[in-house]
Amino acid sequence: MKRLLATTMILIAAPIAAAFELPDGWYPVGDSGEGGYALNVGPDTGYEGAGLEVYGAEHTSGQFGGVGQSISASDYVGKTVQLTAYIRTENVDDGYAGLWFRVDKGKDMLVLDNMNDRGVTGTTGWRSYTSVLRVDAEATQILFGAILTGTGRMFVDEFAIDIVPDDTPTTAAYGPNEPKNLGF
Numbered sequence: 138m139k140r141l142l143a144t145t146m147i148l149i150a151a152p153i154a155a156a157f158e159l160p161d162g163w164y165p166v167g168d169s170g171e172g173g174y175a176l177n178v179g180p181d182t183g184y185e186g187a188g189l190e191v192y193g194a195e196h197t198s199g200q201f202g203g204v205g206q207s208i209s210a211s212d213y214v215g216k217t218v219q220l221t222a223y224i225r226t227e228n229v230d231d232g233y234a235g236l237w238f239r240v241d242k243g244k245d246m247l248v249l250d251n252m253n254d255r256g257v258t259g260t261t262g263w264r265s266y267t268s269v270l271r272v273d274a275e276a277t278q279i280l281f282g283a284i285l286t287g288t289g290r291m292f293v294d295e296f297a298i299d300i301v302p303d304d305t306p307t308t309a310a311y312g313p314n315e316p317k318n319l320g321f
Protein backbone atom coordinates (compact mmCIF):
# COMPACT_ATOMS: atom_id res chain seq x y z
CA MET A 138 0.00 0.00 0.00
CA LYS A 139 2.81 2.39 0.91
CA ARG A 140 4.55 1.61 -2.35
CA LEU A 141 1.39 2.26 -4.39
CA LEU A 142 0.88 5.59 -2.68
CA ALA A 143 4.44 6.68 -3.44
CA THR A 144 4.04 5.77 -7.13
CA THR A 145 0.78 7.70 -7.36
CA MET A 146 2.40 10.78 -5.83
CA ILE A 147 5.21 10.70 -8.37
CA LEU A 148 2.69 10.50 -11.21
CA ILE A 149 0.80 13.48 -9.85
CA ALA A 150 3.92 15.52 -9.13
CA ALA A 151 5.61 14.96 -12.49
CA PRO A 152 3.57 17.37 -14.66
CA ILE A 153 3.99 20.17 -12.11
CA ALA A 154 7.75 19.69 -11.85
CA ALA A 155 8.24 19.43 -15.63
CA ALA A 156 9.58 22.60 -17.28
CA PHE A 157 7.13 24.50 -19.44
CA GLU A 158 7.73 23.74 -23.11
CA LEU A 159 7.09 26.29 -25.80
CA PRO A 160 5.45 25.20 -29.06
CA ASP A 161 7.89 23.70 -31.59
CA GLY A 162 10.12 26.31 -33.23
CA TRP A 163 10.07 28.80 -30.33
CA TYR A 164 12.77 29.25 -27.70
CA PRO A 165 12.95 31.43 -24.59
CA VAL A 166 15.15 34.55 -24.74
CA GLY A 167 16.76 36.78 -22.12
CA ASP A 168 15.87 36.20 -18.49
CA SER A 169 12.96 33.84 -19.18
CA GLY A 170 12.30 30.77 -17.10
CA GLU A 171 13.04 29.83 -13.53
CA GLY A 172 13.70 32.89 -11.39
CA GLY A 173 12.97 35.20 -14.31
CA TYR A 174 10.12 36.10 -16.60
CA ALA A 175 7.38 33.47 -16.68
CA LEU A 176 6.23 32.18 -20.07
CA ASN A 177 2.92 30.46 -20.61
CA VAL A 178 0.77 29.47 -23.57
CA GLY A 179 -2.88 29.51 -22.56
CA PRO A 180 -5.66 27.95 -24.67
CA ASP A 181 -7.63 31.21 -24.83
CA THR A 182 -5.09 33.91 -23.91
CA GLY A 183 -4.38 34.91 -27.50
CA TYR A 184 -5.86 37.30 -30.03
CA GLU A 185 -7.34 34.15 -31.58
CA GLY A 186 -7.42 31.06 -29.38
CA ALA A 187 -4.07 30.14 -27.86
CA GLY A 188 -1.52 32.87 -27.23
CA LEU A 189 1.72 33.48 -25.37
CA GLU A 190 1.80 35.25 -22.02
CA VAL A 191 5.01 36.80 -20.67
CA TYR A 192 4.87 37.84 -17.03
CA GLY A 193 7.51 39.92 -15.29
CA ALA A 194 6.00 41.25 -12.09
CA GLU A 195 9.16 41.02 -10.00
CA HIS A 196 11.53 42.48 -12.55
CA THR A 197 13.13 45.84 -13.08
CA SER A 198 14.90 47.76 -15.80
CA GLY A 199 17.76 46.02 -17.55
CA GLN A 200 16.08 42.63 -17.63
CA PHE A 201 13.88 41.16 -20.34
CA GLY A 202 12.07 37.96 -21.14
CA GLY A 203 10.23 36.57 -24.10
CA VAL A 204 10.50 34.21 -27.02
CA GLY A 205 12.31 33.91 -30.33
CA GLN A 206 12.42 31.85 -33.48
CA SER A 207 15.15 31.59 -36.13
CA ILE A 208 14.72 30.80 -39.80
CA SER A 209 16.94 30.73 -42.86
CA ALA A 210 17.06 34.02 -44.75
CA SER A 211 17.13 32.21 -48.10
CA ASP A 212 13.53 33.04 -49.10
CA TYR A 213 13.96 36.70 -48.12
CA VAL A 214 17.41 37.86 -49.27
CA GLY A 215 17.34 41.18 -51.08
CA LYS A 216 13.73 41.78 -50.00
CA THR A 217 11.97 44.13 -47.60
CA VAL A 218 10.29 42.00 -44.95
CA GLN A 219 7.56 42.82 -42.45
CA LEU A 220 7.06 41.08 -39.10
CA THR A 221 3.56 41.44 -37.67
CA ALA A 222 1.98 40.24 -34.41
CA TYR A 223 -0.81 41.20 -32.05
CA ILE A 224 0.13 42.45 -28.57
CA ARG A 225 -1.96 43.19 -25.48
CA THR A 226 -0.46 44.48 -22.21
CA GLU A 227 -1.35 44.76 -18.52
CA ASN A 228 0.46 47.24 -16.25
CA VAL A 229 3.72 47.30 -18.20
CA ASP A 230 6.02 49.70 -16.36
CA ASP A 231 9.75 50.44 -16.11
CA GLY A 232 10.15 49.00 -19.61
CA TYR A 233 7.99 48.01 -22.57
CA ALA A 234 6.47 45.18 -24.55
CA GLY A 235 7.40 44.77 -28.20
CA LEU A 236 8.40 42.66 -31.15
CA TRP A 237 12.03 42.02 -32.00
CA PHE A 238 13.24 41.39 -35.52
CA ARG A 239 16.85 40.79 -36.56
CA VAL A 240 18.83 39.88 -39.65
CA ASP A 241 22.19 38.09 -39.31
CA LYS A 242 25.04 37.17 -41.63
CA GLY A 243 26.68 34.13 -40.04
CA LYS A 244 27.51 35.12 -36.47
CA ASP A 245 27.26 38.85 -37.23
CA MET A 246 24.11 40.85 -36.58
CA LEU A 247 23.35 43.05 -39.58
CA VAL A 248 20.32 44.90 -38.25
CA LEU A 249 17.97 44.75 -35.26
CA ASP A 250 14.63 46.38 -34.49
CA ASN A 251 13.44 45.69 -30.92
CA MET A 252 10.82 48.49 -30.80
CA ASN A 253 12.76 50.29 -28.05
CA ASP A 254 11.74 53.56 -29.73
CA ARG A 255 8.01 52.73 -29.79
CA GLY A 256 7.37 49.98 -27.22
CA VAL A 257 3.97 49.28 -25.70
CA THR A 258 3.51 50.45 -22.08
CA GLY A 259 0.74 50.49 -19.50
CA THR A 260 -2.48 48.56 -20.09
CA THR A 261 -3.55 48.23 -23.72
CA GLY A 262 -6.00 46.15 -25.74
CA TRP A 263 -5.10 43.89 -28.65
CA ARG A 264 -3.41 45.79 -31.47
CA SER A 265 -1.36 44.75 -34.48
CA TYR A 266 2.30 45.87 -34.45
CA THR A 267 4.83 45.71 -37.26
CA SER A 268 8.56 45.79 -37.78
CA VAL A 269 10.01 46.22 -41.27
CA LEU A 270 13.61 45.42 -42.22
CA ARG A 271 15.59 45.10 -45.42
CA VAL A 272 17.21 41.69 -45.67
CA ASP A 273 20.72 42.12 -47.01
CA ALA A 274 21.72 40.07 -50.05
CA GLU A 275 24.35 38.33 -47.89
CA ALA A 276 22.02 37.60 -44.94
CA THR A 277 21.91 34.00 -43.74
CA GLN A 278 19.36 34.05 -40.91
CA ILE A 279 16.27 35.91 -39.77
CA LEU A 280 15.39 35.96 -36.06
CA PHE A 281 12.17 37.27 -34.58
CA GLY A 282 9.96 37.17 -31.52
CA ALA A 283 8.54 39.25 -28.71
CA ILE A 284 10.02 40.64 -25.50
CA LEU A 285 8.88 42.27 -22.29
CA THR A 286 11.26 44.50 -20.34
CA GLY A 287 10.49 45.85 -16.87
CA THR A 288 7.36 44.78 -15.02
CA GLY A 289 3.86 43.75 -16.04
CA ARG A 290 2.29 41.28 -18.39
CA MET A 291 2.40 40.95 -22.17
CA PHE A 292 0.21 38.76 -24.37
CA VAL A 293 1.30 38.12 -27.96
CA ASP A 294 -0.27 36.12 -30.77
CA GLU A 295 -0.63 35.54 -34.53
CA PHE A 296 2.84 36.28 -35.84
CA ALA A 297 3.26 36.71 -39.58
CA ILE A 298 6.27 37.33 -41.83
CA ASP A 299 5.60 38.82 -45.25
CA ILE A 300 7.62 40.23 -48.12
CA VAL A 301 6.43 43.80 -48.70
CA PRO A 302 7.15 46.37 -51.46
CA ASP A 303 10.68 47.78 -51.35
CA ASP A 304 9.40 51.32 -50.79
CA THR A 305 7.80 50.30 -47.45
CA PRO A 306 9.46 52.42 -44.72
CA THR A 307 11.72 50.35 -42.47
CA THR A 308 11.56 50.55 -38.68
CA ALA A 309 15.29 50.14 -37.95
CA ALA A 310 17.92 52.84 -37.83
CA TYR A 311 19.95 52.38 -41.00
CA GLY A 312 20.82 56.07 -40.95
CA PRO A 313 19.53 58.67 -43.39
CA ASN A 314 19.75 58.04 -47.15
CA GLU A 315 21.65 61.25 -47.82
CA PRO A 316 24.71 62.70 -46.03
CA LYS A 317 24.18 66.00 -44.24
CA ASN A 318 26.24 69.14 -43.52
CA LEU A 319 29.36 67.85 -45.22
CA GLY A 320 30.82 71.35 -45.37
CA PHE A 321 29.83 72.31 -41.78
Ligand SMILES: [Ca+2]
Nearest residue numbers: 183185186187
Ligand atom coordinates in the same frame (compact mmCIF):
# COMPACT_ATOMS: atom_id res chain seq x y z
CA1 LIG B 1 -3.52 32.17 -31.52
